[in-house]
Amino acid sequence: MNLPKSVRLVEVGPRDGLQNEKQPISVADKVRLVDDLTAAGLSYIEVGSFVSPKWVPQMAGSAEVFAGIQRQPGVTYAALTPNLKGLEAALEVKVEEVAVFAAASEAFSQKNINCSIAGSLARFVPLMEAAKAANVRVRGYVSCVLGCPYDGEIAPEQVASVARELYAMGCYEVSLGDTIGTGTAGKTRSMLEVVARDIPRDRLAGHFHDTYGQALANIYASLLEGINVFDSSVAGLGGCPYAKGATGNVATEDVLYLLQGQGIETGVDMDKLIAAGQRICEVLGKANGSRVARARLSR
């Protein structure tokens, strides 16, 4: 399989990256992060989520963040919505695209959204209808595609079954999440081969956490499988509140370095991206989780 000429990066730092932070982060700092990412050339930014503030308190101000950002033409500003209530809140602030999230593991589904896999899919049906009526595209996530913190190994067929349901109900793209970062390149390829029996490869995306240091290898393996959309988080921010010990998503800067090394276009400016990541790390008082950013900043 030839490598693609271009890749779309889905920047999830403002949502997946910040959702787990315990310290308060001001709306102004979140807005600045999104605007910095826009200026760096990201064409898709997940800005926040409309979920229960009791479950994920850090995302409670997402409406204010949407109201504060400078939206630029050609950039999609998206939000996570677990149910109709979330979608309605997202529509109020004119979110252009939303994402629903299911899991390939029953235990993770219960911990994350308090219902079974089947229950979550049923909950998405009215959301999908309302989103269609509002002309809002819906992306789908499947968590725990290469392992679950509670159920352990996950069969690729189980991932395929949930992904197929999301695609069939109208998700234009399904992002496959290695939530706890235990996947390896071989397992990634095997899982993708099974999922791609039902869903065209150009409708699949990879969402890798770097907990075991395998994310870039898994992305390269996915490129070889014909995947050309990847989720990543600036400065490697993040972790999932319902996956203990999970570190951040793979850092956008590191993915960009990998892609640039293969001559693959993304439209993203490395220097501006590094500046955006370093700025939010300083706000958070955290070390930068991108190896590329650390190397460049120490020169």
Ligand SMILES: CC(C)(COP(=O)([O-])OP(=O)([O-])OC[C@H]1O[C@@H](n2cnc3c(N)ncnc32)[C@H](O)[C@@H]1OP(=O)([O-])[O-])[C@@H](O)C(=O)NCCC(=O)NCCSC(=O)C[C@@](C)(O)CC(=O)[O-]
């Ligand atoms: C799904 C629920 C709401 C079910 O939670 P529940 O408690 O079963 O829901 P409920 O319908 O019984 O409602 C309980 C309360 O939440 C409120 N509520 C209900 N819905 C909403 C909403 N949309 N927005 C705001 N409030 C809401 C509702 O109004 C009520 O308020 P109360 O009467 O108690 O005051 C809850 O479990 C939840 O919000 N979970 C979110 C979990 C989450 O955000 N996890 C992180 C994102 S997923 C992820 O990170 C993985 C991913 C995508 O990155 C990929 C990967 O790496 O694997």
